């Protein structure tokens with residue numbers, strides 16, 4: 001390297017905050033105009049919002065006080081938080097769903113690290129699920145029994161989404177493999193399933209599950225409404241996952257199958273060790289999109305009168321005392337859902353980065 | 360000299376194959392004996408790849424018989440998997456598993472097909488990586504290696520299954536000239552150790568050096584086959600002469 005090449009600094013206009021501003025926000029006259037207009041709108045909307053949401057807000061006042069102030073009335077949340085979060089779960093027993101949720105969060109958080117993915121994690125989940133089940137349902141260890149018809153609020157939303165998504169994912173993968181199967185019967189079955197399910201809206205599946213399906217059950221047998229909604233969500237999401245995964249399978253070159261075959265690997269091992277790890281990695285972004293929208297779609301269970309967190313919030317708002325504070329309530333709900341969706345997408349990006357082998 | 364070597368390890372009798380209506384292989388007869396090394400050449404589209412891919416049933420044949428190590432290839436999936444685990448294959452485009460490290464690429468077969476303990480499989484893998492002069496790359500991913508290095512890993516991957524015969528389908532034709540030699544050198548070493556090999560290649564230097572027989576294929580048949588000396592100095596058929604004049608300038 002010669003001395004002249006050694007230190008060539010970028011031109012001064014490109015460095016520092018001013019340089020960045022000039023380069024990105026004021027480089028042409030229309031860009032400058034856009035920047036100014038944007039700043040104007042932000043100025044008009046952000047400070048009033050902050051004033052409304054924080055400075056003028058009432059946090060714990062009764063509704064009467066709330067109606068006299070200009071700011072947000074967060075007391076609609078704080079005063080009703082237990083109903084919003086737990087619905088009709090018996091009031092003195094609400095520590096149980098709370099602990100169940102905390103266990104779930106802890107498990108999810110622990111599962112985030114790929115280095116934890118081993119047999120032990122599987123057992124943690126088994127134990128965790130058992131404990132959560134016992135806490136929610138009761139009936140043993142001196143815990144009063146709580147029928148699932150009383151479950152509601154955030155635990156219900158989490159139950160429907162966490163189990164819905166974790167069950168839908170493997171089912172979707174199996175359907176995708178089935179759709180590419182060489183056996184005509186299996187293939188036809190999978191195609192039919194996927195196309196039929198994708199052809200109807202989730203709402204109609206939920207209705208079918210809650211109204212039509214029980215008509216076919218023999219006398220005396222009932223299946224809880226939550227379970228039926230859960231199954232509908234799983235079946236629905238799986239069909240979408242299947243199509244996403246199929247896209248990933250198609251992206252794997254023929255040579256990978258041939259290399260696996262020439263080592264003597266059978267179909268199952270080829271899929272498990274060679275094809276799926278690559279295919280599923282490729283489709284992480286669209287898979288997460290499907291999962292995120294499925295997560296939000298769990299709120300559709302309101303139409304079959306399940307009290308998920310959306311429904312409990314609406315119920316609070318229909319109380320004459322709290323009528324008219326829907327803005328605050330929905331902002332709160334939006335934040336809840338956003339946290340869920342955002343952590344999913346964060347996780348997927350982390351996973352993508354870790355699995356990148358510089359192909 | 361070949362009949363001194365006893366039973367053939369690969370025996371192909373009147374093999375025919377069609378792709379749809381297209382008759383690709385038109386009655387191939389071939390015996391390959393243990394420790395024998397065969398080079399197959401011929402113009403593009405003559406069916407060379409198809410022929411060797413039939414030997415481990417990456418392609419299915421419609422007529423004739425293929426017997427590998429005493430087992431006839433039929434649609435019996437267990438037999439096919441058995442034969443595949445005994446027959447190594449090296450592809451033109453390497454076909455390494457990009458999501459696994461070099462070491463994992465090598466241990467996959469021994470662990471899952473041979474049911475070998477992981478530690479033992481890793482020792483064997485390191486042994487063969489040294490053999491192909493690439494042990495220092497064991498923990499990299501294939502995507503971080505050059506083409507020549509990748510192909511040597513692919514050879515080592517096959518060797519880890521201790522194959523009875525190795526098939527090579529144009530192993531150097533996707534490589535830059537300076538990498539061809541490093542791969543050929545590994546193949547020559549392998550030949551010198553007595554590996555049974557069927558190699559589709561146009562590297563005539565390689566053929567002269569290690570082959571017992573050179574076969575010339577055209578239009579789905581084996582037009583002629585002979586020792587390298589005879590084949591190159593005294594080709595019998597017009598088509599062979601024409602082909603040789605084209606590739607040897």
Ligand SMILES: Nc1ncnc2c1ncn2[C@@H]1O[C@H](COP(=O)(O)OP(=O)(O)OP(=O)(O)O)[C@@H](O)[C@H]1O
Nearest residue numbers: 378379381383401402403404405406407408409410
């Ligand atoms: N999967 C397939 N489906 C249909 N035709 C095929 C298929 N694979 C190969 N063929 C055809 O069969 C013929 C022989 O192909 P093959 O790949 O065996 O030739 P090759 O001798 O290996 O040629 P090259 O030197 O180009 O690799 C070619 O005409 C090719 O187009």
Ligand SMILES: [Mg+2]
Nearest residue numbers: 407408409529
């Ligand atoms: Mg070929």
